[in-house]
Amino acid sequence: MGYELDWTVLLTYKQLLIDGFIMTMKLSIIGMFFAFLIGSIMGLARVNKNFFISLFATYYVEFFRNVPLIVQMFFIYFSFTLTDIFPSLEIIGNSIVVENHNEFFSALIALITYTSTYIAEAIRSGIQSLPKGQVEASKTLGMNYFQSMYYIIFPQAIKIVWSPIVGQFLNLIKNSSLAMTIGVMELTFQTQEIDSLTFRGFEAATAVTILYLLLALSTSFIMSFVDRYLLVKIASKNGAVR
């Protein structure tokens, strides 16, 4: 009573896998961009001298970091109808060719809040690891707060903590598979779809696992490229080569 493997099922349903892969890519790329943006802002706010700004940033980080991602997704998805609250999401959703706006944006917002807290922690530790003289030197040169942050502190800090941030990006790609629980049709969801259509879950899961491996490997490759060329360029343009 063996189990006969039948890989042709993947060819028959390859369109499902391709659609799922594109959906995972959309979630991960948009998520990475905004998570990095919000994470940077929160990381800078946490080391701000102002007591209340840093306190509120701490609240944001501690709250969204300690609640599981799946709970955040369910909370946003089941408690609110995002397209009713923000009608402009319909237009954005149509422009990036997503069908179920509510599901997609609930998953996306939860991914962004969850990942941005980890990125904020990484950037905070990067800034705190810089010698104090850097801030003082930029002050001496007559820079204001934003100038010294933008030209001196941030490029150096990001260079130090780039590899933990890439780790968080990879985590975001992996965590985007949780979006299947609220019905976003991404890669893991399509595994279940193929399984329920053909009872060939084993083959589908193998294919999806390989796709995830490829996605993770190519992301870490691209990010190491960014690290080697882009960040060095930014740092040298701003004259802050270490």
Added chain:
Amino acid sequence: MSEEINSFFKENKFLYYLLNFILVITFLKSFQVLAYPEADFQAVLTQGNMNFILFGMDGELGGLVLTFILAFIAIILSFIFGSLLGIARWSDIKIIKLPATAFIELFRSIPHIMVIFWVFFAMPVILTMIFGVKMSVSPLVSAIIAFTLFESAHIAEIVRAGLNSMPKGQFEAAKTLGMNSWQTFILIILPQAYRRMIPSLVSQFVSLFKDTSLVYVIGVVEFFRAATILNNRIYMSFEILSIVGIIYFICAFTMSQIAGYLEKKVENQINS
């Protein structure tokens, strides 16, 4: 101005905690009033509902208790396997180093939810192929196996980093005292390395605790699954999910505070 506030709160820790408490309550309440004014927490916080999501159904293990049991078993198993894997990857013996590396890299780069599905759906198939008898694995057991697989991969990396961080002088000093390599490893290196790893291990366990909510997908009635079952019954998603979120927050935040405290203690010990 803000430095004065900082130093004032450093001297009066109690006032600082009180301020935080009041601010957090105000935030949560104002969020609820703005976002969902018709929330009715009294209807959710009844004895029966709370019993269900905290302890599960009568006569069955479930709810928050099952979450803790699951996390506890997974922590012990993944600590043992993770240590073995980490030491295997750290060692110079090729024949155990390569499989350990492959295992760690594989399970670190596929999503946790996929691992859970793999164990739950594919393991019976594989067992059938090997033994030729139809076998099935209960959801709880497969959840524990899945957690052990991917958490031990994460813990192995922590163990390897801890071992790599040991200064070379420790090995040389042990050699000078006439110890062989086993004695050096077990008596000198491991105890010191584990002390350095404690903070990152604790924060990994916090994330394992948060990840237990993922077994929702294979139908283990732990805390989150129980909450969604309750939600399907009475359909008050805002109230139920905010209570669930707050309880998860309290548990995970306490653990991460312990991790921060341990980190400071370990740093002091290493520096002194």
